Amino acid sequence: MVKNRAPMRTIRRWSAKLGGAAVTLLASSFVVFAALAAAPGDPVSQLVGQKATAAQRAAMRAELGLDDPLVVRYWHWLTGVLHGDLGTSLTYRQEVSALLGPRIASTLALVALSALITLATGIGLGVFGGVNSRWRPAMNALTGLGVAIPGFVAAAVLIGVFAVGLGWFPTFGAGSGFADRLWHLTLPALALSMSGTAYIAQVTAAAVGEEAGRDHVSTAVGRGLPRSLILRRHVVRNAAIPVLTVSGLMAASLVAGAVVVESAFAIDGLGSLLVKSVISKDYAVVSAVSLIIVTVFVVVMTVIDAAQAALDPRLRERR
Amino acid sequence: MPVRHLATALLVLGLTACSAGLGRSSDAADATQPTELLARLPAAKGEVDQIVWNLSGEPDTLFPPNAATYGGGQVLGNLCDTLLKSDADFRLTPGLATFEQVDPHTLVYKVRDGVKFWNGDPLTAEDVAYSMNRAKDPSSLVSYIYQNVKSIKAAGDEVTVKFSTPDELFNHEMASIAGMVMQKTYAEQAGKNLGAPSGGVMCSGPFKLDSWKSGDSITLSRNDAYWDSERRALAKSVKFTFVTDSTALTQALNAGEIDGAYEISPSAVPALRSSKAGRLVFGPSMQTTGLAVARPDGPLRNVKLRQAFQTLIDREALAKVVFNGAATPGYTSLSSTTWPNDQKQVYQEAYQPFVKERSFDVAKAKALVAESGYQGQELVLAIRSGDDSGSRTAQLVQQQAKAAGITIKISPLPPLAFDQAGYDPTKRQGLDLLLGGSFNVAQDPLEPLGFTLLPGQAYNYTGYDNAEVTKLLTEARQTFDPAERARMIVAAQQLYEPDSALIPLVENSTITFLNHRLSGAITAFSYWTMPQMAFVGAAG
Numbered sequence: 001m002v003k004n005r006a007p008m009r010t011i012r013r014w015s016a017k018l019g020g021a022a023v024t025l026l027a028s029s030f031v032v033f034a035a036l037a038a039a040p041g042d043p044v045s046q047l048v049g050q051k052a053t054a055a056q057r058a059a060m061r062a063e064l065g066l067d068d069p070l071v072v073r074y075w076h077w078l079t080g081v082l083h084g085d086l087g088t089s090l091t092y093r094q095e096v097s098a099l100l101g102p103r104i105a106s107t108l109a110l111v112a113l114s115a116l117i118t119l120a121t122g123i124g125l126g127v128f129g130g131v132n133s134r135w136r137p138a139m140n141a142l143t144g145l146g147v148a149i150p151g152f153v154a155a156a157v158l159i160g161v162f163a164v165g166l167g168w169f170p171t172f173g174a175g176s177g178f179a180d181r182l183w184h185l186t187l188p189a190l191a192l193s194m195s196g197t198a199y200i201a202q203v204t205a206a207a208v209g210e211e212a213g214r215d216h217v218s219t220a221v222g223r224g225l226p227r228s229l230i231l232r233r234h235v236v237r238n239a240a241i242p243v244l245t246v247s248g249l250m251a252a253s254l255v256a257g258a259v260v261v262e263s264a265f266a267i268d269g270l271g272s273l274l275v276k277s278v279i280s281k282d283y284a285v286v287s288a289v290s291l292i293i294v295t296v297f298v299v300v301m302t303v304i305d306a307a308q309a310a311l312d313p314r315l316r317e318r319r
Numbered sequence: 320m321p322v323r324h325l326a327t328a329l330l331v332l333g334l335t336a337c338s339a340g341l342g343r344s345s346d347a348a349d350a351t352q353p354t355e356l357l358a359r360l361p362a363a364k365g366e367v368d369q370i371v372w373n374l375s376g377e378p379d380t381l382f383p384p385n386a387a388t389y390g391g392g393q394v395l396g397n398l399c400d401t402l403l404k405s406d407a408d409f410r411l412t413p414g415l416a417t418f419e420q421v422d423p424h425t426l427v428y429k430v431r432d433g434v435k436f437w438n439g440d441p442l443t444a445e446d447v448a449y450s451m452n453r454a455k456d457p458s459s460l461v462s463y464i465y466q467n468v469k470s471i472k473a474a475g476d477e478v479t480v481k482f483s484t485p486d487e488l489f490n491h492e493m494a495s496i497a498g499m500v501m502q503k504t505y506a507e508q509a510g511k512n513l514g515a516p517s518g519g520v521m522c523s524g525p526f527k528l529d530s531w532k533s534g535d536s537i538t539l540s541r542n543d544a545y546w547d548s549e550r551r552a553l554a555k556s557v558k559f560t561f562v563t564d565s566t567a568l569t570q571a572l573n574a575g576e577i578d579g580a581y582e583i584s585p586s587a588v589p590a591l592r593s594s595k596a597g598r599l600v601f602g603p604s605m606q607t608t609g610l611a612v613a614r615p616d617g618p619l620r621n622v623k624l625r626q627a628f629q630t631l632i633d634r635e636a637l638a639k640v641v642f643n644g645a646a647t648p649g650y651t652s653l654s655s656t657t658w659p660n661d662q663k664q665v666y667q668e669a670y671q672p673f674v675k676e677r678s679f680d681v682a683k684a685k686a687l688v689a690e691s692g693y694q695g696q697e698l699v700l701a702i703r704s705g706d707d708s709g710s711r712t713a714q715l716v717q718q719q720a721k722a723a724g725i726t727i728k729i730s731p732l733p734p735l736a737f738d739q740a741g742y743d744p745t746k747r748q749g750l751d752l753l754l755g756g757s758f759n760v761a762q763d764p765l766e767p768l769g770f771t772l773l774p775g776q777a778y779n780y781t782g783y784d785n786a787e788v789t790k791l792l793t794e795a796r797q798t799f800d801p802a803e804r805a806r807m808i809v810a811a812q813q814l815y816e817p818d819s820a821l822i823p824l825v826e827n828s829t830i831t832f833l834n835h836r837l838s839g840a841i842t843a844f845s846y847w848t849m850p851q852m853a854f855v856g857a858a859g
Contacts (some may be wrong), residue, residue, distance in 0.1 A: 040736035041736040045735060163574060
């Protein structure tokens with residue numbers, strides 16, 4: 001009897017999750033839209049030029065529907081998005097989807113590379129530091145420094161040393177084709193992943209250190225089990241839950257952090273597009289980019305939830 | 320374009336200014352040596368395969384009448400020919416057409432024979448009339464240039480422009496984006512995509528548009544069948560990049576990854592002046608920076624107080640410290656670079672007394688402040704946020720005003736809000752001064768004056784209304800004899816300048832960087848109305 005109710009519970013849990021995600025997206029998109037509307041400045045000024053007459057401005061406002069109430073404009077945008085139409089950019093006078101296409105590729109490549117660096121290096125360092133307590137102080141100093149360095153400072157140093165000084169890497173741009181792209185994005189990805197890597201290393205080291213000191217681990221050691229098995233099964237697996245949560249959040253925040261690094265390396269990705277569009281009050285573009293960023297967060301959080309449940313049976317039973 | 324508030328002109332540069340905030344005032348020490356303005360570099364010696372040139376921002380469109388940004392106009396200058404053509408010194412000669420002012424109300428363009436679009440189709444008067452009518456449409460950014468035009472009609476190889484009011488300025492603007500010619504059939508087929516990355520344009524210039532990868536680059540290739548033998552391109556292709564961050568641009572120029580750039584931020588001057596990769600050049604420009612009195616009321620309604628501002632600012636120091644030498648002092652609202660080449664002397668003679676009267680003199684400013692009855696009210700100076708040079712200029716003005724006994728509060732406005740304050744009086748409430756600039760496209764003093772001095776105009780912030788000035792400026796615009804026109808404008812200047820509704824600060828220079836492997840570049844602001852990349856080629 002009990003077994004039969006499990007699928008129902010799973011469906012209910014997932015539909016609740018999806019519903020929550022939808023509400024998050026809806027609410028955040030409205031907040032973004034309203035915040036932009038509340039910001040000072042008339043987006044029309046850049047479209048008709050400073051020499052336009054009042055009549056020309058009014059005509060442009062009417063054409064773009066900027067005089068409609070906020071809720072009406074939001075509703076137009078929302079119904080458009082639900083029909084797969086992200087709208088038209090005010091500044092570029094192009095479909096938003098056409099603007100996003102090439103930029104998503106740049107940002108995605110940058111974020112993926114950074115995530116790879118962050119996770120591999122961060123977790124690797126953390127496990128090493130957590131297990132080898134002799135190295136802990138050195139590692140703590142190193143990661144403390146890493147966490148404290150902001151992305152734009154890291155970017156400036158990396159460009160100065162490896163691009164301008166040694167000439168090993170290009171100073172700007174996202175490149176085209178796999179190898180060229182990798183070459184262009186190495187320094188930006190390093191700059192972007194630095195503080196995340198250090199943070200994950202700290203969290204991992206702490207979690208691993210804590211698990212390694214637990215009774216069941218001591219028991220396993222006492223039973224003479226192989227060290228690698230203990231590490232894998234009893235230490236890392238248990239330590240994985242907090243690490244996973246932090247890693248997920250870090251990976252998602254890379255998308256937001258890309259804004260700064262993209263501008264330092266002159267990569268025209270989603271981040272720099274977002275900055276430009278906020279300045280020019282380009283509603284459709286700002287909303288679309290924000291939607292993407294929020295979606296990434298929601299998806300990552302959902303995946304973390306699922307992964308935690310897979311790692312820790314207790315979480316499954318309780319819900 | 321003319322009298323665009325620095326703000327709008329710099330719209331695309333917003334990010335540049337933002338990130339250029341690392342400029343240090345201690346660098347001013349190396350900026351003290353005088354620099355002579357250079358309009359172009361020595362002619363190139365030969366061809367090159369590719370030039371990589373940075374735009375200060377990605378163009379929002381390549382539809383000529385709306386391409387009023389630095390980047391958009393620059394790219395189009397290489398793609399689309401204009402009715403008149405300008406040289407580096409702003410001298411105008413016939414371009415795609417010869418012209419004849421048949422009578423004050425009628426201007427006839429005769430279209431050049433043998434010109435072909437990139438696709439091989441011949442240029443016709445139909446194409447010219449179509450392009451001009453698109454520019455005249457109220458939705459275009461340059462429609463104000465066509466404000467006195469009644470009709471534009473093609474017949475045979477001629478295009479006849481009829482004016483409702485005679486307008487000498489109109490023809491001078493035909494060397495800019497307002498006089499660019501594109502193919503009619505192509506434009507009609509492209510529809511809404513005309514000028515967008517997906518639609519492009521079809522023109523007859525020395526370069527063809529190869530590709531526009533949104534967010535990445537614009538690539539042009541040489542038009543080997545170009546009609547104008549003097550302006551055939553030396554480079555087989557040009558790749559325009561869109562690096563907006565000043566530091567990133569400096570590094571890319573120093574590393575030789577980018578060959579050249581215009582509109583470099585003054586704060587990047589110290590870092591590029593010593594570059595081993597190339598040379599930094601200051602060239603004549605029609606861009607200026609000044610303080611506009613923002614409203615007819617408030618403490619600055621007192622003319623003595625406005626006049627005090629004219630002498631309390633050390634313009635020499637401003638040009639050196641804030642602009643790192645890439646500017647020269649400006650003493651009248653008309654910049655010396657807008658004086659027509661052939662009438663320079665008339666304007667120069669009228670200008671000299673203002674230089675003397677308005678040179679830096681704190682004691683004189685203090686006396687004027689005392690006479691004005693100023694009670695120490697706080698004056699609000701609005702600047703565009705994120706504009707590094709603007710914010711440093713404002714700080715210097717603030718300090719110097721304090722020395723003369725005037726209290727200034729600097730109020731940075733978000734870019735769009737600042738632009739809006741430029742034309743909307745309700746947004747200027749509570750503001751006393753706007754730090755802005757103007758940028759002429761044609762070498763014609765009437766381009767900016769009409770907007771700031773005639774009653775009822777959007778940029779006449781103080782409600783200036785002088786019947787004699789209105790009469791002189793209106794008549795000047797209908798006067799086709801340049802010498803006579805110069806006399807009228809100078810006479811008007813004598814009347815409006817003492818009113819000091821605008822406190823001129825500096826005449827900005829065009830800052831250009833070019834890699835040592837190249838030469839031939841136009842280094843004056845005239846690059847904006849020329850196929851500037853056609854002249855760039857191998858240095859040796």
